[in-house]
Amino acid sequence: RFDYNLLHLQARGTESVDWEERILRSAGRSSFVALSTAGSLSELRERVAAFEALDSVSDVESVLSLIPTDQETKAKILAEIAPIVAPVAVAPRDGVDLPRLLAAVRALRQRLDLAADEAPSGHDRDDVVALRDETAALARKLEQAAPAAAPSLATLQDQLRADFARTLGRLKRNLHPTPIGLADVPGELRRKLVGESGRFLLQIQPKVDIWDRNGAERFIRELRTVDADVAGTPVITFEAIRYMERAYKEGTLYAFLLVGLLTAVIVRRTRESVLATISLVLGTLCTVGLMFAFGLPFNLGNVFGFPLILGAGAEFGLNVVLRYGEARLHGGPRLPRSTFFAVLVNGLTTVAGFGSLMIAAHRGIFGLGLLLTLGMIATLAASLIVLPVLLRWTEPRTTAVVLVIEPPPPKRAAA
Structure with a gap:
């Protein structure tokens, strides 16, 4: 995926x-x-x-x-409100009359009682009941309040009065707005x-x-x-991913074709060239399986790893095939220890180099290092373990030629 x-x-x-x-x-x-x-x-x-x-x-x-939209409609509504709001004024500052305040709170609570009884069940009724309970609690506190609480209530009243005056002033100033x-x-x-x-x-x-x-x-x-x-980050990201996905597919295909062509040119034997390519394909398939086992998906950070795997894997297999060809022509072991360890050390140093990418905190770099490490190990194993077996299995068998010398037929005696 x-x-x-x-x-x-x-x-x-x-x-x-x-x-x-x-x-x-x-x-x-x-x-x-x-x-x-x-x-x-x-x-x-x-x-x-x-x-x-x-x-x-x-x-x-x-x-x-x-x-703002519908400015004409809103202006008409404000024009209708203007005559109602114009005579409204804020009363002069006055002290707090506790009995009068208590009577007003009790009257408000009674009206809320009626509203709660008549309201249909639901969220609206719950809100009315909650407000009624808060008003009743306020009434009880005012009943228990001592005369010494009057200064604190006066301060609160002044704050509410100033806020209401500012809000009322803004409303009056905006009753005749100009178009925006x-x-x-x-x-x-x-x-x-x-x-x-x-x-x-x-x-x-x-x-x-x-x-x-x-x-x-x-x-x-x-x-x-x-x-x-249309443009913007979503569009740029979408198109960039689309082109990069296509590029990595084409790059992998081109790398495989180029590796196959170079192998054929260097080896110059169809059987060995095909076997080297088969081991490369096998290593690539093993890499995909290892990615699944490690839970590593393809992403934009590691899609360019496969062409690198193909190139390095082709080098491993090509070295084995060339050494096999030399042994076939000049004699000696098909895969001597020196060749085996030379390819192995070459592969392990490559694994170490790519594996160092996995120390990165960036998950894209870590994933690229993990993919390249798995790919190098898979192609190295395919070249050193599978490829020699395939070469031996497909090696043409030599047929012994036996020369039989028959004696000449005996001469007949003269009659």
């Missing part, structure tokens, strides 16, 4: 990865956004509506997010969302997990139904 999630390549405990995974768990989407542009406000509105209609999109941010347009957007936000050329930026939030291959493919495919030139 191929693991497309780039987060799995980073070192465990990386802060950025931890936060990205938290966002995925809590919001169900990535923090990275796709980008699109529009040339006018009308086109911007159309694209925002089109993107928001997609199932894989959770939200679309643009300069329109900073400009693009020019009213703060400069920093406008520079972020509107380019120097006048084009408008759209930031498209995904609803799916774009680190998952299926989620990313769905997100990009749907976005391109609205804008074929």
Whole structure:
């Protein structure tokens, strides 16, 4: 299987990865956004509506997010409220009258009692009952409060009065608003969302997990139904992974073909060339099996390891085949100890070099080192154990030629 999630390549405990995974768990989407542009406000509105209609999109941010919608309707509502709010004023500051305050709290509690009795069962009734109980508790505290509590209550009253006065003042000042347009957007936000050329930026939030291959493919495919030139980190990552996946497949194929061609040119014998290639294929298949046993998936960190394995594995097998050919022509053992240990030491030094990558905290580098180590061991074993056996099994048998000399036939006597 191929693991497309780039987060799995980073070192465990990386802060950025931890936060990205938290966002995925809590919001169900990535923090990275796709980008699109529009040339006018009308086109911007159309694209925002089109993107928001997609199932894989959770939200679309643009300069329109900073400009209120339905301003005329809202202005009419404020105009209707204005005559009601205009005469409202805040009373002058006054001391706290405990009996009057207690009477007001008791009256509020009675009204809440009626509301709780008439409210239908459900969350609304539960909220009313909770508010009634809190009001009743406040009434009991006021009944038990001593006159010395009046200054504290007066301070609280002044704070509430000041807050209400500020809120009421803001409401009155905004009862007759002027239309808000693009020019009213703060400069920093406008520079972020509107380019120097006048084009408008759209930031498209995904609803799916774009680190998952299926989620990313769905997100990009749907976005391109609205804008074929959509860009951003999700699109760049998706396309980069697609090209890298294709490149590693083609690279492995080209490496295998080149190794086979070089083996045929150097050995110049079909049988030995095929056997060397078979051992290489066997080592590669063993590597895939070892990856499964170690729980190591293919990912963008180790996909380039297979061409390296093919190259090194071909060297091991080629050395064995060449030494076998020399022994066949000039006599001697087919695989002498010197050749065996030379190939073995060569392979082990390569294993040690690639294995040193496994000390890295980066999981992508560690996975690459593990893959190369397993691949070197598998191809080395195939070259030193399996290949000599195959060479001996397929070695042509010599046929002994026996020369039989028969005596000449006896001469007949003359009649």
